[in-house]
Amino acid sequence: xxxxxxxxxxxxxxxxxxxxxxxxxxxxxxxxxxxxxxxxxxxxxxxxxxxxxxxxxxxxxxxxxxxxxxxxxxxxxxxxxxxxxxxxxxxxxxxxxxxxxxxxxxxxxxxxxxxxxxxxxxxxxxxxxxxxxxxxxxxxxxxxxxxxxxxxxxxxxxxxxxxxxxxxxxxxxxxxxxxxxxxxxxxxxxxxxxxxxxxxxxxxxxxxxxxxxxxxxxxxxxxxxxxxxxxxxxxxxxxxxxxxxxxxxxxxxxxxxxxxxxx
Amino acid sequence: xxxxxxxxxxxxxxxxxxxxxxxxxxxxxxxxxxxxxxxxxxxxxxxxxxxxxxxxxxxxxxxxxxxxxxxxxxxxxxxxxxxxxxxxxxxxxxxxxxxxxxxxxxxxxxxxxxxxxxxxxxxxxxxxxxxxxxxxxxxxxxxxxxxxxxxxxxxxxxxxxxxxxxxxxxxxxxxxxxxxxxxxxxxxxxxxxxxxxxxxxxxxxxxxxxxxxxxxxxxxxxxxxxxxxxxxxxxxxxxxxxxxxxxxxxxxxxxxxxxxxxxxxxxxxxxxxxxxxxxxxxxxxxxxxxxxxxxxx
Numbered sequence: 095x096x097x098x099x100x101x102x103x104x105x106x107x108x109x110x111x112x113x114x115x116x117x118x119x120x121x122x123x124x125x126x127x128x129x130x131x132x133x134x135x136x137x138x139x140x141x142x143x144x145x146x147x148x149x150x151x152x153x154x155x156x157x158x159x160x161x162x163x164x165x166x167x168x169x170x171x172x173x174x175x176x177x178x179x180x181x182x183x184x185x186x187x188x189x190x191x192x193x194x195x196x197x198x199x200x201x202x203x204x205x206x207x208x209x210x211x212x213x214x215x216x217x218x219x220x221x222x223x224x225x226x227x228x229x230x231x232x233x234x235x236x237x238x239x240x241x242x243x244x245x246x247x248x249x250x251x252x253x254x255x256x257x258x259x260x261x262x263x264x265x266x267x268x269x270x271x272x273x274x275x276x277x278x279x280x281x282x283x284x285x286x287x288x289x290x291x292x293x294x295x296x297x298x299x300x301x302x303x304x305x306x307x308x309x310x311x312x313x314x315x316x317x318x319x320x321x322x323x324x325x326x327x328x329x330x331x332x333x334x335x336x337x338x339x340x341x342x343x344x345x346x347x348x349x350x351x352x353x354x355x356x357x
Numbered sequence: 358x359x360x361x362x363x364x365x366x367x368x369x370x371x372x373x374x375x376x377x378x379x380x381x382x383x384x385x386x387x388x389x390x391x392x393x394x395x396x397x398x399x400x401x402x403x404x405x406x407x408x409x410x411x412x413x414x415x416x417x418x419x420x421x422x423x424x425x426x427x428x429x430x431x432x433x434x435x436x437x438x439x440x441x442x443x444x445x446x447x448x449x450x451x452x453x454x455x456x457x458x459x460x461x462x463x464x465x466x467x468x469x470x471x472x473x474x475x476x477x478x479x480x481x482x483x484x485x486x487x488x489x490x491x492x493x494x495x496x497x498x499x500x501x502x503x504x505x506x507x508x509x510x511x512x513x514x515x516x517x518x519x520x521x522x523x524x525x526x527x528x529x530x531x532x533x534x535x536x537x538x539x540x541x542x543x544x545x546x547x548x549x550x551x552x553x554x555x556x557x558x559x560x561x562x563x564x565x566x567x568x569x570x571x572x573x574x575x576x577x578x579x580x581x582x583x584x585x586x587x588x589x590x591x592x593x594x595x596x597x598x599x600x601x602x603x604x605x606x607x608x609x610x611x612x613x614x615x616x617x618x619x620x621x622x623x624x625x626x627x628x629x630x631x632x633x634x635x636x637x638x639x640x641x642x643x644x645x646x647x648x649x650x651x652x653x654x
Contacts, residue, residue, distance in 0.1 A: 096459035096549060096559050103460055110456040113449065114468070117527050118475060121486030124496075128489045134499070139489075176387045183384035193384055195640075200395060202636030204588035206605040207625040210612055211398035214405055214622070236395045290477060297479025300590035300605065304613060314479060314591075321595060326488060333482055344477065
């Protein structure tokens with residue numbers, strides 16, 4: 095306890111809320127309120143309507159949502175497999191520092207540049223991917239692999255080696271140890287990593303805007319298009335749909351995690 | 358005839374140890390995948406930046422881009438906004454984390470979890486929200502015009518660097534708070550009580566007990582945020598500010614809007630160099646913290 099007097103403590107808490115609420119809670123509330131309004135020129139929005147949500151669930155917007163979901167699922171799966179594999183192979187290897195460094199690099203490179211580099215690399219044969227959904231998925235996978243790798247690496251370091259040693263001493267082959275001991279023990283961290291990858295991919299805009307084909311425009315691109323043409327309120331409704339979907343996915347993943355921990 | 362009992366000799370079949378595949382072979386597939394979709398394309402960007410359209414190789418594209426006022430403006434903007442946002446996030450993050458950890462109140466734990474959710478939302482949502490708060494027709498200006506009867510409110514900074522700065526501080530503060538809360542959890546509360554019983558007041562305890570303990574996490578969080586600010590794109594794009602150009606926005610503009618790939622590659626290389634240098638610093642700092650941490654425990 096840093097502050098002992100009750101009055102001082104109250105003052106500190108008041109200052110905390112005065113800083114925290116406008117900065118962190120307000121953005122979400124504002125976007126939510128705006129998505130339900132037709133105009134906002136006072137303290138509170140005016141003209142309550144569900145019109146923006148009707149627009150946010152029309153065929154076009156649902157298409158964008160499906161695109162986002164499919165991209166996020168594919169990218170997270172690819173990132174999880176690659177990141178986990180690399181983390182498992184790096185563990186106990188002499189090349190560990192190099193592998194860790196390589197897999198952390200995409201965090202340091204601007205997402206826009208990752209988009210540009212994929213455009214430069216895959217716009218000509220033999221790998222002509224420009225204009226296909228694959229290039230969007232690849233960009234997202236590159237961007238989120240670092241997070242998967244880092245999460246699994248950290249979890250592997252915390253893992254008690256006694257279990258795998260016991261299994262191996264009882265004659266289990268390395269593959270069997272991996273499938274029956276290590277991966278099940280890693281399941282909680284794997285699902286946490288999956289949730290993070292999924293959420294990051296759902297909100298990815300910088301690399302996507304560099305290379306999305308017209309028939310594969312994820313939700314963030316649609317939100318930008320809406321606000322760019324001045325349709326702020328429908329943009330807000332789309333943003334609420336995006337946040338809600340991401341939040342539900344995170345919630346589902348955390349339920350899987352709780353079950354995995356309890357088992 | 359006890360000695361007559363002979364124990365049967367048990368033969369235990371020792372399983373032949375399976376031949377293990379060398380570790381580097383196992384590491385090959387993921388590293389190769391990363392090479393194809395990340396390292397090789399990045400190398401191509403570097404290559405393209407020194408290969409002008411006319412053929413041959415030269416640094417002429419660099420000379421051209423460096424001579425443009427737009428590039429110099431973007432470079433200055435990027436560095437200034439990133440430095441300012443990092444400083445702001447550090448200050449705000451330190452203050453908020455301090456209250457959550459050491460002046461606890463009901464609901465503080467929930468705020469810690471809220472931060473985790475906050476981290477996974479896209480950055481452009483912040484700019485979108487700020488448009489409703491400080492935009493030409495937003496809460497702040499609405500309050501002002503309602504109170505004074507003026508035709509327009511005084512808040513018109515969203516399209517300036519200050520708007521970007523405010524959005525980035527809002528978005529990146531949680532990235533500072535998370536490692537800080539971890540570091541604060543390691544501090545033994547008894548240490549604070551001892552300092553207090555020896556007569557130290559709260560500011561002095563913060564300065565002499567808490568701050569030294571938190572310095573490594575502050576440094577690590579700060580450099581991570583600095584790198585992320587240098588690379589931030591969504592926030593700047595959503596402000597729709599024509600006069601605020603940063604390096605990532607310039608890359609986008611040159612490549613997508615102007616179709617000038619060589620120029621975009623040059624700007625990209627400069628941006629990568631800047632970010633990688635700072636990221637190297639970040640890794641050095643975190644490694645040292647890890648080392649210090651292991652040495653202590």
